[in-house]
Amino acid sequence: MPNPFLERKLKLDILKSLRSPAKREPRRTVTCSGCKTELEPDVFALALNVCPSCGLHMYISAAARFTNIFDGGEYSEPFPCAAPRDVLAFPGYAEKAAEQSAKSGLSDAGLAAEGKIGGTYAIAAAIDISFMMGSMGTSAGGTVTRAAESAASRGLPLVIFCAGGGARMQEGVFSLMQMIKTSAAIRRFSGGGGFYVSVITNPTTGGITASFASLADITLAEPGALFGFAGPRVIEQTIGEKLPQGFQSGEFQLDHGFVDAIVPRAEMRGTLARLLALHAGARI
Numbered sequence: 001m002p003n004p005f006l007e008r009k010l011k012l013d014i015l016k017s018l019r020s021p022a023k024r025e026p027r028r029t030v031t032c033s034g035c036k037t038e039l040e041p042d043v044f045a046l047a048l049n050v051c052p053s054c055g056l057h058m059y060i061s062a063a064a065r066f067t068n069i070f071d072g073g074e075y076s077e078p079f080p081c082a083a084p085r086d087v088l089a090f091p092g093y094a095e096k097a098a099e100q101s102a103k104s105g106l107s108d109a110g111l112a113a114e115g116k117i118g119g120t121y122a123i124a125a126a127i128d129i130s131f132m133m134g135s136m137g138t139s140a141g142g143t144v145t146r147a148a149e150s151a152a153s154r155g156l157p158l159v160i161f162c163a164g165g166g167a168r169m170q171e172g173v174f175s176l177m178q179m180i181k182t183s184a185a186i187r188r189f190s191g192g193g194g195f196y197v198s199v200i201t202n203p204t205t206g207g208i209t210a211s212f213a214s215l216a217d218i219t220l221a222e223p224g225a226l227f228g229f230a231g232p233r234v235i236e237q238t239i240g241e242k243l244p245q246g247f248q249s250g251e252f253q254l255d256h257g258f259v260d261a262i263v264p265r266a267e268m269r270g271t272l273a274r275l276l277a278l279h280a281g282a283r284i
């Protein structure tokens with residue numbers, strides 16, 4: 001039997017919910033950290049997290065990068081990112097890692113994917129700075145190494161979106177060893193004729209710069225990306241000199257031969273597709 005009273009109450013509840021202040025609140029906008037323009041979240045996401053007003057390339061997740069570069073946004077993850085190993089039983093590391101994982105939704109900072117970019121099958125890896133600022137521990141180092149080894153054994157090109165800072169302090173010497181491990185994997189890959197494109201994103205510093213970020217056949221950089229080893233202040237204090245304007249930006253490194261091209265995020269897919277097709281010998 002229908003209950004008219006209950007039906008009326010349900011209708012009132014629906015009406016109330018439609019009129020509730022929460023429903024009328026404007027959606028939260030994203031503020032550009034460069035020019036402070038307020039951006040609609042949809043507009044921001046469509047622009048791949050690049051400010052349409054000033055062109056500032058802001059943080060974008062590794063997953064969003066993969067979606068952007070692979071054909072139709074389709075890719076698979078050949079090996080999942082492993083959770084960090086607290087090999088030194090470093091005080092507070094396990095708690096910090098768990099907290100970062102809950103916040104970022106990632107197990108660690110290094111992710112890998114494979115799929116077609118402009119029709120050419122490739123392996124990609126990315127460092128996501130939302131997990132412990134993209135510092136490189138055994139997990140992220142392992143992901144990059146496995147990506148290079150997998151590309152080498154299957155004869156596939158490799159693309160790595162570099163980001164992050166130095167070694168993962170909490171993993172001590174095990175973290176420092178990742179520079180050697182990743183560099184050796186890239187060396188073996190290149191020695192076998194593998195084609196590697198490194199994409200420098202903001203910020204790429206420390207051990208990432210000192211290893212796989214600087215070992216590519218082609219090094220691209222996003223506009224305005226910081227690309228260096230030690231911070232400018234440390235260098236100024238060490239050499240006792242003022243550094244030139246724009247020191248360590250991707251553009252500065254382009255002028256000094258460390259970067260081959262500055263590529264805006266919106267053009268990344270097309271640029272990678274052309275480079276991979278050229279390497280594969282296809283007509284473009």
Ligand SMILES: [Zn+2]
Pocket residue numbers: 032033034035036037051052053054055056
């Ligand atoms: Zn802006």
